[in-house]
Amino acid sequence: MRNFVEKLSAVLDRVAAVTMRIAGVGLVLMTIFIAWQVFGRFVLNDTPTWTESSSILIMGWFLLLGAAAGIREGNHLSFDVLLFLLGDRAKQVAYTISDIVVIGFGCGMVGYGLQLALKTWPTTIPNLGISGGIAFLALITGGALLVIYSAERLLRRAVGLPTIRFADKLAEDS
Incomplete structure (x- = not known):
């Protein structure tokens, strides 16, 4: 089982790297589109209408992909003050509870996102x-990425592999 989890993690390392690259490209594209909109409005006196809608659409992608990768790496925003006071065993339990909650949240994103997508599919931007x-x-x-990455963290913990968390990195650095 440990070997399977290590192979799975290697694949998910590549998936996370690709999602971060896509998110980075999205951030650059959004910046270019908004710059073009400002240039068009104030220099050309002809505002391109597609730039705002495109930028908002792209922003959704890079925020959600980046957030999922941040969850996987343990770099996402979290409240870790209590974890500094806990012992190793209690800390692992807290991490497990956190990952289970994130899986539930990710399932909600998938389920409700699917409902929203289906209801708005006939409309046009x-x-x-x-x-x-x-x-x-x-x-x-x-x-879906939140669910996959959090399930991977649970699997790694279950087979005794380390899951690096930002709070642990801070503790090691101090």
Whole structure:
């Protein structure tokens, strides 16, 4: 089982790296689109209408993909003050509870995101001419990645492999 989890983690390392690259490209594209919008409005006196809708759509993708990768790496925003006071065993229990809660949250993102995507699929984003449901695909993808990454963390903990958390990194550095 330990060997399987190590192989799974290696695959998910690559998936997380790809998602972070996609998120990075999305951030750059959003910045370019907004810069073009400002240039068009104030220099050309002709505002491109597609830039705002595109930027909001892209922002959803890079935020949700980046958040999922941040959860996997333990770099996502968390409240770890109590963990510094706990022993190793209690800390592992707290991490497990946290991962289970994140799995539940990710399942909610997938389920409700799917409902939203299906309900808005017939609509069209006016400036882009694409389905409104596409906006919720980022929510579904991000939620699925949260579930996968948190389940991996649970598996790693179950077989005795380390799961590096940001709080642990801070404790090691001090």
